[in-house]
Amino acid sequence: MQKVLRELEVDLGERSYPIIIGQHLLGEFDLTPWVVGNQVMIVTNDTVAPLYLEQAKACFPGKAIDVVVLPDGEKYKDWQTLNLIFTALLEKRHTRKTTLVALGGGVVGDMTGFAAASYQRGVPFIQIPTTLLSQVDSSVGGKTGINHPLGKNMVGAFHQPEAVLIDADTLNTLPPREVSAGLAEVIKYGLIRDEPFLVWLEQNMNALVSLEPTALGEAIYRSCQCKADVVAQDEKEGGLRAILNLGHTFGHAIETFAGYGNWLHGEAVGTGMMMAADLSVREGKISRDDQARAVALIRRASLPDRAPEGMSVEDFMGLMAVDKKNVDGALRLVLLRSLGDAYVTADASPENLQATLQAFIHQG
Amino acid sequence: MQKVLRELEVDLGERSYPIIIGQHLLGEFDLTPWVVGNQVMIVTNDTVAPLYLEQAKACFPGKAIDVVVLPDGEKYKDWQTLNLIFTALLEKRHTRKTTLVALGGGVVGDMTGFAAASYQRGVPFIQIPTTLLSQVDSSVGGKTGINHPLGKNMVGAFHQPEAVLIDADTLNTLPPREVSAGLAEVIKYGLIRDEPFLVWLEQNMNALVSLEPTALGEAIYRSCQCKADVVAQDEKEGGLRAILNLGHTFGHAIETFAGYGNWLHGEAVGTGMMMAADLSVREGKISRDDQARAVALIRRASLPDRAPEGMSVEDFMGLMAVDKKNVDGALRLVLLRSLGDAYVTADASPENLQATLQAFIHQG
Structure with a gap:
């Protein structure tokens, strides 16, 4: 029934x-x-x-x-x-x-x-x-x-x-890698707008990873609600909606570098969110403890925590420059003011950005 | 200046x-x-x-x-x-x-x-x-x-x-065939909505064909005004806007049959409008004299008055069936209630339609 x-x-x-x-x-x-x-x-x-x-x-x-x-x-x-x-x-x-x-x-x-x-x-x-x-x-x-x-x-x-x-x-027929990729976006909603949901995710991550139906239904509902709420306020991505792209500028660069389909979108976003959290620390917004909490949750969803082998800082810079979120040449990034509160900026320090990229590439 | x-x-x-x-x-x-x-x-x-x-x-x-x-x-x-x-x-x-x-x-x-x-x-x-x-x-x-x-x-x-x-x-650098093709759409506005403009066109067709600037400016303005007025009332083609397609269902079939680019769009519409006028007579809406008046004006713009060589009634029927203006399988056509007044119908008699198609194909 x-x-x-x-x-x-x-x-x-x-x-x-x-x-x-x-x-x-x-x-x-x-x-x-x-x-x-x-x-x-x-x-x-x-x-x-x-x-x-x-x-x-x-x-x-x-x-x-x-x-x-x-x-x-x-x-x-x-x-x-x-x-x-x-x-x-x-x-x-x-x-x-x-x-x-x-x-x-x-x-x-x-x-x-x-x-x-x-x-x-x-x-x-x-x-x-x-x-x-x-x-x-x-x-x-x-x-x-x-x-x-x-x-x-x-x-x-x-x-x-x-x-x-x-x-x-x-979801019962979904490969585990794809479940993880989906969880990246679920975690994103907690990170950008909903600290209580983040806490709920910390408590229920095991149930989600093992596809427990009630937990999944709740996570899907709260995620859709969060996105629907943001989209209703900003249908054509004039402003607020941009926060939904947490981790996506880094993530799109990773996907493009890896070749479409080699990294799943959610996997790239998972790593991208860790990078955004790292840069948010360097920009003086969140603490290293906050970052560690975000990283730990993302890792529990079995998501990758580094850029693909062979991807350089220059690869990132070149690929991020064509990102849709840029306006008149300035690189726009979504960062965290605190866990549960994201903001969009075109003013991240180039030195901090370099340091973040450096921290996530595989060292030659 | x-x-x-x-x-x-x-x-x-x-x-x-x-x-x-x-x-x-x-x-x-x-x-x-x-x-x-x-x-x-x-x-x-x-x-x-x-x-x-x-x-x-x-x-x-x-x-x-x-x-x-x-x-x-x-x-x-x-x-x-x-x-x-x-x-x-x-x-x-x-x-x-x-x-x-x-x-x-x-x-x-x-x-x-x-x-x-x-x-x-x-x-x-x-x-x-x-x-x-x-x-x-x-x-x-x-x-x-x-x-x-x-x-x-x-x-x-x-x-x-x-x-x-x-x-x-x-327009000074435009080939004469393309001027004619443009005039087909200009004439269309007179036929579907503006009998006084049709009279003006009958008086000024020679000036238009010889690219007299003031006449062209006036024809362009009145055409744009007519179209703008229709579009403003029906931006997404829910109803009224469909009358702008006078001659287009026949015309698209001709263009597709001839292969894109062999007949100019306006040329196909010119012939298509003659076909629509012919069918409007058979449907008992306009007189043979009205039809002759429309045909004469379209001919003065040097537009073709027959379907391409080798195109059969069956070709028309097959190609018209995929036209965008159809709804749930019924063939929708734009016809003339009088010169200067078009209407959309899905109820044209199949016999009349066959007769019109027969009248415009080259007889084998």
Whole structure:
């Protein structure tokens, strides 16, 4: 029997949408109230399809369902793969009244969202995220897009889903590395805005790592709530929303250096958050004890604590310079004023930044 | 000396923007008030660049200007060419505060607009249309996009420019076929909404065909005003805006059949409007005399009056079935209730439609 544990609304005026969190939802929960017309195109990948496609189809009783199965992996988050979605939509003659459904992780969600934003200049879509990372991060907030060889997520759109359905049961089939990657973003919410949640995470990290359903449901709910709250205040990333990028400027540089897909996004963010905490100490904001507490929690989630082998300070500086968060050439970073309180700055001391980078690279 | 002939505002609330129409504007008119940051990327093509690039640069005094020159032609309105813009932006390290400038015809405008809509999930852009078609049509309304092998303009976004600068002098270098193609859209405005403008066009068609500047300025202004008025009432094409597609369902089928770029968009629309007028007679809306009047005016603009050689009724039916304006499978067409009054219908009689198609194909 389906069991809705929690439900919340992302408040964006006309573009508001619900996030439904629970167990046994796939195969049972009726998503047709969020489908405008008669056509549904489920977009998934070759890893998720054998596990959940049939159950996902059962969420759309009475609709004409087509499916496009993409190859799995961040390295396919490119135009060629995106175009498979457009081709399927056109071959199956989907009109402007179609609804796209993203069934999979962040890559499937970002690509399906961008396909929905761009197909015939915009059609609706529904998110069914099946990884922890996508459940707590990429399915909330409307950021969609693909990678460019010169930079991650450089081509995309803001496009909000009609609804997000999160079935925590899907995490039972998730590889442990991907659970850790998701936990990086969960920890991030504690670090940037919610010290009590950070304490809760310190108490429940073991339960989360062992996929205890109630703990997972709670962590997903509080993460989505935090992100939804930030996004509602700043839909298009004019200001506040930038704090959601804690660890991401360092992390994107790591991902680009390593080659998309070799480091998971959450892994790179995990290391990136440690780097941000380190720089926050050097900038005189948090104590070494605070940093140690953050690092310890991130390590308990089995996340890497150093940059990839062979990555130099110069590699970081070059790759960070093209980051989207920069404005007119100045490097913008998210740092911690205290645990549970992040801020954005373009004024971090270059010497401190160098020292942080130096501390996290592998010494030749 | 620059000479602003006319100026109008497209009223879209927060997204409102001005259209400035005149002579001697390129090289003299200061566009920096519509540039947010310091970076400008001018996107143009290899036909327009030698003619107007230096003059266009002079419209952005004090800004850091980069340029990307695309190959000219509708057949390059694809992802590979669009990606040249993203690559140039990333290589030159353009941030979210960059401003794109479209210098060229409809293809450059549509692609630059979509690049602006998608680069880092959206940056501003300015239109400097240099063909009659783009001046009266594609630079107004915010439709941007690229073609897919299975359908024209199937991938894109609604993205409004910051400003549109129309210098009628650019038409002096335009090939006569392209002038005719632009006049097709000018005539369209008279047919769908403005019978007095249709009368004005009947009186001034010779002046327009011979590029008389005052007549051109007036035709551009009245066309933009008509389109701006329709778009302001229906930005995202929920209803009224669909009448702007008079002749386009037939026309898109012709363009797709002929292969993009072999027939100009305006040429296909010219023939398509004759077909719409013919079907409007068969549907009992306008008289054969009205149709003859419309056809005569379209012919005076030197537009083709038949489908391409070898195109069959079945070709039309197949290609029209994937048109964006269809909803849940029903073919939607724009027809004329009278000259100067268009309507949208999904109920045209299939027999009448067959008869119209039959009347416009080349008989085997």
